[in-house]
Amino acid sequence: MTETNETLSMPADAQVKRDLPQSIIIPPIQGEMVHLRPATLEDLPRLDELDAFYGASKITGKDAATERSMIHTWVRRSQAWESGLAPAESGVGDPESRRTIAWAVVTDADHDEDGKADAASTDNVIGMIFLIDIDGWSRSARIQIVLGRDYRGRGYSRDAMPRVMTYGFASEPAGLGMHRIWVAVPENNTRSISVYQSLGFVPSGTSRDALWDAENSKYQDLIVMDTLVDEYDPIRSLDAFGMHLIENNPGVQEALAAREHSVALRQNNAAESTSAGVETLRSGDAQDTSAAHAADARKSAADAQKSDGSAETQHEKSRLTAEEESNWPYGQGERKASKEAWWRTLGRGRKRDTESEK
Template sequence: MADERTLTENIEIPQIQGEMVILRAATADEGEKLDSLGAFSRSVDTYGKTADAQRSIVASLVQRSRRWQNGERTRDEGKFDAEARGVLAWSMFAKNMDPSKDSAVDGDKNDKDDKVHDQLIGMVFLVDIDAWNSSARIQVVLGENYRGRGYTRDVMPRVMTYAFAPKPAGLGLHRIWMSVPSSNSRTLAVYQSLGFTETGVSRDALWNPFEERYKDQHVFDILVDEFDPIQSLETFGLHAIMENPGVKEALAQYEHTMEVRQRVREEIEVPLTDLSADVRGSQASQTSGNYDPYADDESRNETLIDEEDQLAGVDMPDVETIAETMAQEADLPEEHIGRKGADAGAEKKSAHQPWWRTLGAGRRRQQASNKSSGPDSH
């Protein structure tokens, strides 16, 4: 159990395919090229850090990823700490869309040539990989000219599928989270569309040196049972690539979770269905005049029989008479007397006593009223 909740000595960073991009293990040289892509432009609004700070962070993350990949993590990094944090860094390349350079057209083209023609557009990271708590933070860094073009939506679900997939196919994570400055409204919307839930706001967590004021930081997360590896792509017209690491395993685990939830729902719904049938049966009994709310109480049942004997021989008034009587009992205005008044009166009375007591009392009052207005009453 302990081995399952500690980081491995080394890790193989898998290649991940998207429809528009391809991800490969990041190198230090590729990290240095991000500057020329404008990846750190508007850094304070995008990442909550200055350009210099974000540049240093990216370089450090790539270095830590390479060391873990090569089995060179040091003791200072918490190699033997159960809650040690790991980092995985991928370079993001836009796939070559030029038909003249497409391997499908040029049969002599090999994978090495493909790498040359693919365009570096950014990086994606899994940061603070906590094996003990099965959690990690995800972050995407894109060149300025590649933002808002759908690359994040293509990349993140595929990386998350690998991260959530059970070991050894994936990392076996339970939770993925992220933090976004309040000024980065575009990214906030993207993460919400991917199924992330905002779990809190860190007030005044980030200092903006240009505006000389603090700004909030929003925290989002998603759990493995909440993540749909297929729907997260189909929402944006993308498709799952079965060759990607962890896809088959993630789908199998997700289907198992759905089966468990379905069984739980069925176990809950069956008693509810039975109860609903009992209620319908009781309502039918009430309608037929056989309803006995005190069937299990002999003393109260005798009281009910006495009341029924008193009501024997009383003619049942028509619907309008019942409605008028119930409306009057509810102290409704005259303009509400009628079907609507009957419904309102019935609702009010039913909160205090059974319907049959209301109608019984109404019949007695109606009978008394008829006698008092008859020829013998004068």
């Protein structure tokens, strides 16, 4: 009886099962320039052929050997989840039982127009993309992509990432049902930061001196960026790169339905605000006459008080104003900019979409 009462007193949130499934079928995902298929152990040597770990310290802040080791681990975890093995049984277990999904990035592009695919020697594999640290309890996951040295800066990541995020955010069973997707980027990797911002990510925090910049022999910050399910717009994120939505991809129909619902809510709220504004104007008109008389009376009283004010009162007012200004660590003209910088450092609140739409 006690157990039943305790269960009933739990918040509705806590009663919902938040465990990830014991096994998963990793779906293929189609893009315009690439397509994604579940990664295999056989794909790992291809990353070495592609020189995919070149410049890792600039891109992720880790040395090439560490990056290579991590990616091998992620692929093993991904295959273990496909096989229905628990994290501890994968050979590369995680005490927090986090899961990973790994896709091989495949293309048949022929940029040099020699009549054969550029990546024919690696079975058209040009890299991998991952959802890592998938946390069922918090409904959070991290996204990362690695591409061969010769396949960077050609738009492949911009084609793949929004489609993986759409799957990650889509409700189960069509997607993973994540609430948050995040990335971690070295502060010097301004190119990736720009791409992530175009995808809808915003800075949410900074780990100071978290990485070693070998090229410049100094520490650098690690920037954490994220986006939430109610902020992410799959159409806008693809439009930013001139890509198109592919409706047969996993999670797309759910994302479109959620988007339509969100647009309808905004339109309804706007209509209610307009209606309330009209009502306020009507009631305001009725009060204009009495308000005008009251304003005149206040002005007369203020003028009388001003003419009777002593020199001592004026001196006290000046002293208080000076003290108020001296307590602020920045100049008067810097207040707005300084507050904005403080806000960027500590992260933004949930209502971030208002700012991004400006």
